[in-house]
Amino acid sequence: SNYELIADVYDNGVDPEVTIAHWVFPEDRVAAETTFALVPEMMAGLEEVFGPYPYRDERFGHAEVSGVGAMEHNTCVSFGGSLIVGNRGSDAVVVHELGHQWWGDLVTCEDWNDIWLNEGFATYSEKLWAEHRYGARVLPAAMKGEEYHGSQSVYVQPVPDLDSLFSAKYYRAIYGKGSWVLHMIRRAVGEDDFFDILERHKTESLARGGIANTEQFRATCEAESGLDLERFFRQWVYLSGSPSFRVLPFVSASGESLWVRFAQDPTEDTCFAVDIDLAIAREGGGDTTLTLSMDTWADTFLVAPGGRIDSLRFDPDNWLLDDGFAGPVDEVLAIDQDTVLTMGGDGQILLAWEVLDSFVTGVRLYSAPSDEGPWSRVQGDLVLPKTGSFAMERPNAPIYFSLRAVSDSLPGFESVRSNVVESALPKTTETLRDSTATNPYVLGGDPYGILFNLSEAGPVSIRIYDITGRLVREVFDGDLPARFSHRLEWDGRNGEGRTVGPGVYFVRFESSALNTTRKVVVLR
Ligand SMILES: [Zn+2]
Structure with a gap:
């Protein structure tokens, strides 16, 4: 083809110097000189962490192809023309493919299950380069971009057809989370051991003909660090997800x-x-x-x-x-703002909360004349249930509420403050009739509280269904008067009186004005 050669050299004073050669289309030559300008510095950066460039006595470079992709052929990476943009925008791709010269070319994965040993390593090469070039302070943000929490594991089992393997579904796990596995091994074993592990991984793989699988890499990590990494590899490599x-x-x-x-x-x-x-x-x-x-x-x-x-x-x-x-202002310890807005009746304030963590044994309610305080306990030293509600007459002046959790295990301690809610004007009956957003409101816990407003008297039916749609329990079926803040309870048992197992259940609520379903999660 009609290529032009951009010749360069990488010379770090060690013989032999490395010949660098980029073959590009004539119309892309100027842009390519910029795109590939940092290749010698990238090679210096990766040699620092991976050891000598594997093909020193040959060369390194790129051959432009049409399209968007790049492929890590050893010594001559094919590089899509649309990546040659004449700025630093393709640096990550260039250094990714350069990283593959060690991880993918010199050492390659035994089978497709282990493809993260190629791609996770090449992706982490990008981060190590960024760290080398711009300093350690850029590493946290660089890793942020590779986060993946989904259901695909880093180790691919079963292996799909190869088009699927390199599709988006697997990409984030193999490339992104694969790089995270290395990042977290680095943290677990320390800087020195981590780079010794990479060197040893290379040496031991070459002794096997340049082949490695995931278990061999784990054995290398354990031998070098002296740590048992069985659980680490199980949770991060073989299983999916991440902790919250x-x-x-x-x-x-x-x-x-x-x-x-x-x-x-x-x-x-x-x-x-x-x-x-x-x-x-x-x-x-x-x-x-x-x-x-x-x-x-x-x-x-x-x-x-x-x-x-x-x-x-x-x-x-x-x-x-x-x-x-x-944190505590999220779902951990919070007064439900919607409850305050819609469940309070005329002249009444209703607060509702639920704390799921078993460590918490109760809450104290605080009020203040402004959201800045000063805060005082609403009921003195009284500890309220961890899942509960509180109603009071609405005062003339605005009033603010927050919670602090207590635990029997920590006498004398209180949690930091929950969110702060303000007493608000009650919605009109007319609004409530259509308000399905929070009406009814289901409080978790034992028993489950089902709070609801009825804008007119009439029949109400509340039934619990499991996730397969099977009726678990009829909680209520009868007539009720129009009222704010009705409260009924479900004790977490089925029709035979047995406690239901953990899982997702649905509270089906029917009245003349409302016909809606609420999800509840019963925890183990
Ligand atoms: Zn790659």
Whole structure:
């Protein structure tokens, strides 16, 4: 074809220097000079972490092809013309394919199941290059872009047809999460051991003819680090998903002693063993970072940083592939804002809340004349149920509410504050008739509370169904008067009086004005 050659050289003072050659279409030559300008520096960066470029006595370069893709042929990467854009926009692709010269070409995966050993490594090459070029501070954001929490595992089993294997469904797991596996191994074993592992992986694979599978890579990691990584590989490589956490800090009256409760989402399939970095900012300055090791569904950690605690940050440097840390203002400890708006009757305020974590044994309700405080306990020292509701006459002035959780396991401690809700004007009956957004409102817990407004008297039917549509329980079937804030309960039992198993259930609510379904999750 009608190629023009862009000749370059990589010389780091070690013989032989590496010949670099890019063959491009004449019309793309100017742009290509920019696109490939950093290749020598990329090679220097990757040699630092992966050892010598494997084909030093041959060469490295690219051959332009039409289209969008790139392919890591050893010593001469085919490179789609649409990637030659004349700016730094294709750097990640260039360094990805360069990384493949070590991982994919010199060492290649045994079978398609293990394709992450090629693609996860090449993707992590991009991050190591970014770190080399722009500094460690760019690493957290670079890894953020590769996060994947979905249902495909990094290890591919079964292997689909090859068109599917490189489709979007698998891509995020093999490439993105595959790079995360390396990132988290690096964190688990430490900097020195991590790069020694890569060197050893290369040597041991070459002794097998340049072939590696996932179990061989695990054995290499374990031999070099001395760690047992069976659970690590099971949860991150062979199984799918990632952990999400509900976090509830409990503070002593002095504000200096802190317990932090972490609970993984109990509806997930996998209980993850993780190290969580916790950055603590103290009032008056001074940050401390602790690492908390957690290998159960939920755990509570004593943190004593010395001095009043100003704020907490979780995994600040992004070393953990987590699906989020939900704080007390999220679903962990919250007054349902919609309940306040729609469930309160004339002249009445109704607050409702539910706390799912078994560690919490109750809540205290606080009120204040403004959302800034000052906060005072509504019922003195009285501890209210962790799942409950509270009604009071609506005062003339605005009033604000929040909750703090307590635990029998931590006497003298209260959690940080929940969200703050403001008393609001009640909706009119006419609005309520059409308001299906929160009417009825189902409170989780034991028993389940079913709160609802009836704008007119009439028949009401409430039935519980399981996920297959089978009737589990008839909770109510009869006439009720028009009223705000009806409350009925379901004790979590079926028609025969037995406690139902964990899972998703549906509360079917029918009245003359409403015909709707609410989902409830019964936890294990
Ligand atoms: Zn690749």
